[in-house]
Amino acid sequence: DTEVTQTPKHLVMGMTNKKSLKCEQHMGHRAMYWYKQKAKKPPELMFVYSYEKLSINESVPSRFSPECPNSSLLNLHLHALQPEDSALYLCASSQGASSGNTIYFGEGSWLTVV
Amino acid sequence: QKEVEQDPGPLSVPEGAIVSLNCTYSNSAFQYFMWYRQYSRKGPELLMYTYSSGNKEDGRFTAQVDKSSKYISLFIRDSQPSDSATYLCASQRQAGTALIFGKGTTLSVSS
Numbered sequence: 001d002t003e004v005t006q007t008p009k010h011l012v013m014g015m016t017n018k019k020s021l022k023c024e025q026h027m028g029h030r031a032m033y034w035y036k037q038k039a040k041k042p043p044e045l046m047f048v049y050s051y052e053k054l055s056i057n058e059s060v061p062s063r064f065s066p067e068c069p070n071s072s073l074l075n076l077h078l079h080a081l082q083p084e085d086s087a088l089y090l091c092a093s094s095q096g097a098s099s100g101n102t103i104y105f106g107e108g109s110w111l112t113v114v
Numbered sequence: 115q116k117e118v119e120q121d122p123g124p125l126s127v128p129e130g131a132i133v134s135l136n137c138t139y140s141n142s143a144f145q146y147f148m149w150y151r152q153y154s155r156k157g158p159e160l161l162m163y164t165y166s167s168g169n170k171e172d173g174r175f176t177a178q179v180d181k182s183s184k185y186i187s188l189f190i191r192d193s194q195p196s197d198s199a200t201y202l203c204a205s206q207r208q209a210g211t212a213l214i215f216g217k218g219t220t221l222s223v224s225s
Contacts, residue, residue: 106157
């Protein structure tokens with residue numbers, strides 16, 4: 001099973017709302033990632049968690065707040081977003097070990113900010 | 115210069131053709147190389163994974179990495195209309211670090 005599950009699949013939120021995106025994997029992976037993808041562009045890295053600790057933050061605005069409650073779960077908390085934040089948000093996971101580092105993506109959460 | 119360069123195409127081929135997709139990279143520290151296929155409005159699906167240099171084959175797909183020239187290739191044999199998608203190459207320095215993508219190449223296979 002190489003499944004990364006993301007919920008919700010679609011989310012519409014106002015600029016004053018607070019919402020969260022959720023990601024779950026049961027492959028025993030120890031590295032988890034959030035990527036943002038705009039139309040006709042490649043995914044862009046936002047955050048990396050390695051062994052449940054935030055290891056990379058690609059200068060993402062504070063209106064995006066990641067959280068890794070345990071090794072299987074990854075959340076992305078959203079607050080006071082802008083319309084330009086509308087995009088496909090992708091979660092991914094990998095073993096996080098030196099060998100066998102395949103990275104699997106979920107189907108993504110489509111976010112529309114109105 | 116972007117760390118991973120990929121010609122976005124589009125690339126159109128007839129069914130049954132051999133497709134060659136290519137990327138170059140600039141960071142000699144990259145060790146992990148992946149190819150993803152992404153259908154419209156879906157997440158990227160891992161197709162091929164290579165650690166360091168060499169060839170890897172899986173069915174109709176062959177991935178090649180030449181670290182001396184910093185060149186990454188994906189070959190698709192006997193292409194099918196269902197192969198029509200965007201193909202993304204990606205590279206990573208070490209486990210748990212940023213996976214850097216190329217722009218993606220849009221492929222269309224006509225029947």
